[in-house]
Amino acid sequence: MSTTTKSGITAATRVIGILGHPVQHSRSPAMHNAAFAALGLDYVYVALPARPAEIGAAVRGVRALGLAGANVTIPFKEAVLSRCDQLGAAARACRAVNTLAVRGDALFGDNTDVAGLARDWDEAGLPRRVGRIVILGAGGAARAAAYAAAGRARRVVVAARRPERARVLVRSLQSEVRAELLAVDLAHLAPGARAEGLLGAAAVVVNATAAGMRGDPFPELAAALTAPDCLFHDLVYTRATTPFMALATAARRRSRNGLGMLLHQGAAAFEIWTGRPAPVEVMRRALVRAGRGS
Ligand code: NAP
Numbered sequence: 001m002s003t004t005t006k007s008g009i010t011a012a013t014r015v016i017g018i019l020g021h022p023v024q025h026s027r028s029p030a031m032h033n034a035a036f037a038a039l040g041l042d043y044v045y046v047a048l049p050a051r052p053a054e055i056g057a058a059v060r061g062v063r064a065l066g067l068a069g070a071n072v073t074i075p076f077k078e079a080v081l082s083r084c085d086q087l088g089a090a091a092r093a094c095r096a097v098n099t100l101a102v103r104g105d106a107l108f109g110d111n112t113d114v115a116g117l118a119r120d121w122d123e124a125g126l127p128r129r130v131g132r133i134v135i136l137g138a139g140g141a142a143r144a145a146a147y148a149a150a151g152r153a154r155r156v157v158v159a160a161r162r163p164e165r166a167r168v169l170v171r172s173l174q175s176e177v178r179a180e181l182l183a184v185d186l187a188h189l190a191p192g193a194r195a196e197g198l199l200g201a202a203a204v205v206v207n208a209t210a211a212g213m214r215g216d217p218f219p220e221l222a223a224a225l226t227a228p229d230c231l232f233h234d235l236v237y238t239r240a241t242t243p244f245m246a247l248a249t250a251a252r253r254r255s256r257n258g259l260g261m262l263l264h265q266g267a268a269a270f271e272i273w274t275g276r277p278a279p280v281e282v283m284r285r286a287l288v289r290a291g292r293g294s
Contacts, residue, residue: 009044015066016273017048019058019080019100020073024049027290028071031266034286038279043068050076059083062100062107069101069273071266077111077140084109093147093176096140099269110272113144116265117235118151121204123260124231130203131155136186136221137209138165141235143173145208150177157198159186161209161219190220199225207234212243223251231255237262237291263287 018028024047032045048070050058055076060083062070072080077096081087084097088110091097097109133149135142138160146169149156156179160166166183174181189195199205199222212218213236223232232248237258248255266287267278 007044008042010042012042014043014068015046016043016069016071017046017062017067018071018073019048019050019055019062019076021050021052021075023047023073026073027262027287028266030286030290031263031283032270035270035279035283038282039274039276041274041276043274052076055079056083059100059107063102067102069099069269071269072098072100080109083107090114090144090147093173094140094144095172096143098265099272101272108272111144112265112268112272113141113261114148114151115268116261116263117145117148117206119264119267120256120260121148121152121233123264124233124256126152126204126231128152129154132157132201132203134159134189134199134202134205136160136189136205136207138162138169139208139210142206142208143169145206145235146170146173146181147177149204149206150179150181153179153203155180155182155201157182157184157202159184159189159198161186186219189222191222191224193222195222196225199223199230200227202226202230204231204233207232207236207242207244210236212236213238215239215243218243218247221247223247223253226251226253228253234258235261259287259291 029045036043080097085106086108090111094111099110101108130153132155133153134157135145158166163185170181170183232255234242234244235258236242245255270278
C-alpha cells in the first residue's frame with residue numbers, strides 16, 4: 001500500500017520529466033501537471049537537469065528508473081536519437097527527438113515539434129494544401145518546420161544567413177519528402193533583393209531562427225512582397241509580440257508567436273504517454289500562467 005502525500009504523489013505515481021541543460025526555465029512541468037490533474041491521471045512531470053557529458057547515463061536512467069517517458073530539449077535533441085530502440089517517422093526525418101516513451105523494454109523516440117506545428121497551423125486556419133511555405137533558419141527548429149511544411153506545401157524554401165547550412169538541411173531532407181525543397185541565402189529576402197519570386201507565393205513565413213528571442217532586432221525582410229493573407233509565424237514563444245511579428249504588423253500581415261506550437265507539441269507528447277486525448281485548453285491556460293511567472 002503506498003502512502004498518499006499532500007500533493008497526491010504516491011509510490012504508484014508514474015514519473016515523466018524534461019531532459020535539458022538548462023531546464024529550470026521550462027514551462028512544460030506546469031503544462032503537463034495541469035493536464036494530469038485535469039484528467040485525474042496518476043502522473044507527475046518534473047525537470048531533469050542533465051550535464052551534457054552525462055546524457056548517455058541520463059537516457060539510460062529514464063528506462064532504469066522506471067520513468068514513463070520524457071521530453072528532450074536543448075542541447076540533447078540530436079544526441080538522444082541514437083540511444084532510442086525505435087523511432088517515429090518525424091524523429092527519423094528530423095534527426096532529433098523531443099519525446100521519449102518507455103514501451104516495455106524498448107525506448108521509443110519521436111519528434112512532436114512537427115505535429116505541434118502542423119496542429120497550430122490547423123488552429124490558425126491554414127488550408128491543408130498550400131503552394132509554398134518559407135522557413136527562415138537552418139537549425140533544429142527549422143528542420144522540424146521544413147518537414148512539417150513539406151507535408152502541406154508543394155514547395156518549401158529554407159533561407160539562412162549561412163546558406164550552406166540551408167543547403168545541407170535541404171539535401172538531407174529532400175529524400176524524405178515529396179515537396180520540392182529550395183535553399184537560399186536569407187539576404188535574398190531583404191528589401192531591394194528582388195524577393196518577389198521567393199516571397200510572393202508564400203502562404204506562411206516561419207521564423208525558425210533564434211533572432212528576436214531577447215527582443216533583438218530581426219534581420220531585414222521584404223514582408224510587403226508577400227500576399228495580403230500570408231501568415232508570419234514566429235516560433236519564438238518567450239514574448240507575446242516579437243520583433244518578427246512587429247515586422248509583419250508593419251506590413252499589415254497577420255502573425256502569431258510560438259506558444260501554439262509549444263502547446264501542441266506538448267499535447268502530442270501527452271497523447272503518446274497516456275493514450276488519452278490531451279486537455280488542450282487546460283494546457284494552454286497553464287502555459288500562459290507559467291509564462292507570466294517567468
Ligand atoms: P538552433 O539549432 O541554434 O538554430 C538557430 C538558427 O537561427 C540557426 O540557423 C542560426 O543561424 C539562426 N540565427 C540565430 N540568430 C540569427 C540572426 N540574428 N539572424 C539570422 N539567423 C539567426 O536553434 P533551434 O533549436 O532551431 O531554435 C530556433 C528558435 O526556435 C528558438 O527561438 C527556439 O526557442 C524556437 N523553438 C520554438 C519551439 C516551439 O515549440 N515554439 C520549438 C523549438 C524551437 P547560424 O547557424 O548562422 O547561427
